[in-house]
Amino acid sequence: MKFDDTSEGLGLRGLQVAPAQAFGAVRLVPLxxxxxxxxxxxxxxxxxxxxxxxxxxxxxxDAPTVAYCSYIPHAYVLRWASDGxxxxxxxxxxxxxxxxxxxxxxxxxxxxxxRQEEPGALRFLPLHLAMEGxxxxxxxxxxxxxxxxxRQALSHGLSPRRERAVLGSYVxxxxxxxxxxxxxxxxxxxxxxxxxxxxxxxxxxxxxxYRALHRSLVRDFFGELVYQYAILYDDVPxxxxxxxxxxxxxxxxxxxxxxxxxxxxxxxxxxxxAGVLRETLRWKTVHRTGPFRLRRFxxxxxxxxxxxxxxxxxxxxxxxEYCKTFRLSAAQVRRAYLLEKLAQHHWDLAAxxxxxxxxxxALLVRLRNAGFGYLxxxxxxxxxxxxxx
Amino acid sequence: MTMSAETRHAxxxxxxxxxxxxxxxxxxxxxxxREFYSDGRAQTVSIEFLHDYIRGNYRRLxxxxxxxxxxxxxxxxxxTELLASSRHLEAGERRDExxxxxxxxxxxxxxxxxxxxxxxxxxxxxxxxxxxxxxxFLSSRPDLQFDAIKYRGKLRDLILHTHLxxxxxxxxxxxxxxxxxxxxxxxxETFRQAHFSDEAMYELPFTVAEGMAARRNIDRAVFLxxxxxxLTALEKLRLQNAAAREGVxxxxxxxxxxxLTRVAIYLLSLPSAERRERRSELQAALDxxxxxxxxxxxxxxxxVVAVLDRSHSTTGSPxxxxxxxxxxxxxxxxxxxxxxxxxxxxxxxxxxxxxxxPRGQTDLTGPLLDALETRPDLVxxxxxxxxxxxxxxxxxxxxxxxxRLDPEGRTTIVHINPVFDAPELGPRRxxxxxxxxxxxxxxxxPTALAFARFAAGDLxxxxxxxxxxxxxxxxxxxxDVAPLEEGx
Numbered sequence: 001m002k003f004d005d006t007s008e009g010l011g012l013r014g015l016q017v018a019p020a021q022a023f024g025a026v027r028l029v030p031l032x033x034x035x036x037x038x039x040x041x042x043x044x045x046x047x048x049x050x051x052x053x054x055x056x057x058x059x060x061x062d063a064p065t066v067a068y069c070s071y072i073p074h075a076y077v078l079r080w081a082s083d084g085x086x087x088x089x090x091x092x093x094x095x096x097x098x099x100x101x102x103x104x105x106x107x108x109x110x111x112x113x114x115r116q117e118e119p120g121a122l123r124f125l126p127l128h129l130a131m132e133g134x135x136x137x138x139x140x141x142x143x144x145x146x147x148x149x150x151r152q153a154l155s156h157g158l159s160p161r162r163e164r165a166v167l168g169s170y171v172x173x174x175x176x177x178x179x180x181x182x183x184x185x186x187x188x189x190x191x192x193x194x195x196x197x198x199x200x201x202x203x204x205x206x207x208x209x210y211r212a213l214h215r216s217l218v219r220d221f222f223g224e225l226v227y228q229y230a231i232l233y234d235d236v237p238x239x240x241x242x243x244x245x246x247x248x249x250x251x252x253x254x255x256x257x258x259x260x261x262x263x264x265x266x267x268x269x270x271x272x273x274a275g276v277l278r279e280t281l282r283w284k285t286v287h288r289t290g291p292f293r294l295r296r297f298x299x300x301x302x303x304x305x306x307x308x309x310x311x312x313x314x315x316x317x318x319x320x321e322y323c324k325t326f327r328l329s330a331a332q333v334r335r336a337y338l339l340e341k342l343a344q345h346h347w348d349l350a351a352x353x354x355x356x357x358x359x360x361x362a363l364l365v366r367l368r369n370a371g372f373g374y375l376x377x378x379x380x381x382x383x384x385x386x387x388x389x
Numbered sequence: 390m391t392m393s394a395e396t397r398h399a400x401x402x403x404x405x406x407x408x409x410x411x412x413x414x415x416x417x418x419x420x421x422x423r424e425f426y427s428d429g430r431a432q433t434v435s436i437e438f439l440h441d442y443i444r445g446n447y448r449r450l451x452x453x454x455x456x457x458x459x460x461x462x463x464x465x466x467x468x469t470e471l472l473a474s475s476r477h478l479e480a481g482e483r484r485d486e487x488x489x490x491x492x493x494x495x496x497x498x499x500x501x502x503x504x505x506x507x508x509x510x511x512x513x514x515x516x517x518x519x520x521x522x523x524x525x526f527l528s529s530r531p532d533l534q535f536d537a538i539k540y541r542g543k544l545r546d547l548i549l550h551t552h553l554x555x556x557x558x559x560x561x562x563x564x565x566x567x568x569x570x571x572x573x574x575x576x577x578e579t580f581r582q583a584h585f586s587d588e589a590m591y592e593l594p595f596t597v598a599e600g601m602a603a604r605r606n607i608d609r610a611v612f613l614x615x616x617x618x619x620l621t622a623l624e625k626l627r628l629q630n631a632a633a634r635e636g637v638x639x640x641x642x643x644x645x646x647x648x649l650t651r652v653a654i655y656l657l658s659l660p661s662a663e664r665r666e667r668r669s670e671l672q673a674a675l676d677x678x679x680x681x682x683x684x685x686x687x688x689x690x691x692x693v694v695a696v697l698d699r700s701h702s703t704t705g706s707p708x709x710x711x712x713x714x715x716x717x718x719x720x721x722x723x724x725x726x727x728x729x730x731x732x733x734x735x736x737x738x739x740x741x742x743x744x745x746x747p748r749g750q751t752d753l754t755g756p757l758l759d760a761l762e763t764r765p766d767l768v769x770x771x772x773x774x775x776x777x778x779x780x781x782x783x784x785x786x787x788x789x790x791x792x793r794l795d796p797e798g799r800t801t802i803v804h805i806n807p808v809f810d811a812p813e814l815g816p817r818r819x820x821x822x823x824x825x826x827x828x829x830x831x832x833x834x835p836t837a838l839a840f841a842r843f844a845a846g847d848l849x850x851x852x853x854x855x856x857x858x859x860x861x862x863x864x865x866x867x868x869d870v871a872p873l874e875e876g877x
Contacts, residue, residue: 251790258786
């Protein structure tokens with residue numbers, strides 16, 4: 001994947017952070033919109049019948065034996081108007097025909113993962129864009145045919161490349177937290193922290209969309225680390241307001257002190273989410289229509305920091321209209337980091353090892369342990385020490 | 390470090406007082422049902438622990454809490470606990486407890502009283518004391534034949550356990566089966582006939598006839614129309630939605646006679662379009678209920694401001710839908726009727742409280758500051774105590790206000806909480822400076838406010854005992870039971 005832009009995080013333009021609500025290890029922070037606009041709406045498409053779904057592949061949508069299989073709880077339907085007029089979210093009201101659905105042997109086949117359903121409406125699957133971008137990172141494999149690489153790596157690239165994620169309802173306590181969360185009036189998004197580590201940031205275009213989609217948080221997928229944190233930690237401390245009573249001489253002071261405490265917590269919460277809000281992100285624009293750009297992004301992949309991937313719709317003015325992020329686990333970051341280093345050095349093992357400051361056998365061990373053993377020839381891996389180096 | 394005997398005694402008294410206040414507060418609001426923030430299991434475990442702890446340590450006071458206005462669920466539970474363990478009691482204590490238990494059984498709704506006694510059976514306890522109390526309870530029932538029809542299973546199980554003799558044909562009716570013979574008692578004969586004739590079925594109490602009608606596949610609308618004269622007021626209120634769905638007009642209720650919280654729950658169950666249409670009627674019903682309520686338990690207050698919570702969490706649970714919101718509405722109406730000057734601040738503030746449902750975040754801070762700015766005599770906060778915009782703001786405001794802005798205590802702040810928080814063993818508090826009172830029905834607000842001084846923690850054990858003694862006297866007199874022997 002080539003990135004076309006590097007910038008300073010998602011930021012909070014047009015959004016306000018409201019006080020956090022903590023339930024057990026999960027902390028949900030509401031994001032409010034300053035000016036609600038009506039020209040972009042999102043709805044869900046609930047695939048109500050519980051049959052498996054498959055998605056046709058590009059160019060082979062009608063071949064009955066070729067399909068991309070995935071767990072798809074729901075899809076989003078995005079509607080927009082380029083001239084700023086209001087559009088209504090129709091979501092579930094779409095008919096099968098408009099959806100480009102067809103049936104093959106009891107399995108519903110959706111026509112493509114992202115599809116323009118009609119002028120001004122786009123169906124896509126949540127987080128699919130981000131995850132696909134992550135999986136296709138240097139997917140082509142070695143671009144120079146070094147002798148260490150296996151024939152498979154040279155001819156098929158990294159295929160099959162896979163990563164794991166956990167369904168939101170498996171994250172301990174998330175379901176309860178989502179149920180008990182009290183949605184604000186102008187709320188369009190939320191920051192999800194698990195044991196005070198940023199697990200996801202969610203933003204939708206309109207408060208009504210958020211209200212409708214709030215519960216779908218438990219049907220999103222989360223990284224392995226988030227799943228583990230939720231089990232390991234019982235509680236996070238609430239962000240309680242504290243007022244120094246010596247400074248208070250009348251009710252106006254008290255009001256000001258509370259406002260100050262609120263602002264302090266807000267700033268602190270934004271700091272906690274610096275991983276996506278402030279740290280440098282690399283962007284790629286996937287689709288552009290009217291004043292909106294659909295983009296995916298990935299953080300800088302530093303193995304010692306938290307790293308996120310995600311997708312966003314950004315208005316030309318820089319306001320965030322839609323966003324969903326996914327926190328990568330340490331192992332996932334390690335894998336992506338190794339691939340990136342290899343690609344930077346044209347897949348030359350010696351040069352990469354030198355850049356990482358290790359010997360070639362150590363790099364080979366790291367590649368093997370990261371699950372990339374299948375890229376290398378048998379004899380290269382043969383005499384490597386077991387365990388980590 | 391050693392403590393002198395007096396210090397130890399004083400410390401023990403303080404602990405007793407605090408324990409009892411925690412227990413009473415829990416008993417005002419907990420019903421062992423699922424709440425918004427905790428499930429039914431947690432609630433049951435929590436309240437069972439409290440009952441065990443207080444009964445084990447302060448048995449004499451535990452019995453007296455029956456008179457303190459605790460809710461039906463806990464009153465029944467205390468009766469069960471007292472009857473299930475009495476081996477090491479003195480004769481005098483036993484007699485006093487017995488009187489309180491009898492008065493409590495008479496004050497409970499019949500099904501609850503029967504269930505409390507059957508719970509003793511489930512504990513495997515059967516003794517002379519229990520049999521005497523059951524005999525007394527049954528003889529105090531206004532119409533035992535009616536009970537034998539409506540609570541057939543319960544009465545039968547109770548007799549099976551206690552081997553008491555039933556008057557008239559009841560013994561045969563309950564134990565030999567109604568098919569055996571014809572009955573001279575009209576009600577029992579109706580019950581027998583109802584198994585063969587539809588007309589007789591409509592003479593029976595609603596809950597009994599309902600099962601028979603279902604077995605005979607009688608249309609729900611037809612059934613409701615014909616059973617209408619037999620319905621109790623509460624059954625009518627409960628069946629309003631079903632009647633509207635079936636298009637039955639005969640079930641019109643008289644809102645001018647229903648209790649305050651019931652009216653509030655009923656109006657919250659209506660769709661918003663209907664509420665908007667009948668707004669003035671519903672408001673009048675609510676105010677009327679509040680005035681009736683004040684006639685029974687007078688309350689006269691000065692300048693009062695209420696801060697009322699109708700955030701998303703007042704949705705409650707499937708067991709208690711919108712109960713917290715109904716209590717807030719009830720308290721609002723009651724305070725408006727009882728105070729010389731009254732203002733209310735809702736959170737969130739938007740919309741008409743009578744028309745809007747539970748929605749949005751809990752911001753108690755802003756409304757509380759607005760309320761304090763009017764310098765009232767009394768501020769009543771009705772909320773489940775989970776303020777999240779920002780968290781803990783209300784508690785801080787109360788603390789700082791008391792310490793810095795109102796050290797002489799001209800304004801009293803009271804927090805009313807309709808929700809029992811299982812992990813805290815009581816209604817969740819706003820902060821240490823504010824007394825928090827559990828409240829199940831808005832009608833009990835006068836009792837709760839009288840109890841506020843104890844919840845604030847500035848009264849002693851002797852005063853608490855005094856308070857309980859007065860309540861015990863009234864309680865026994867109302868139930869027509871002789872006063873306690875050893876005083877209170």
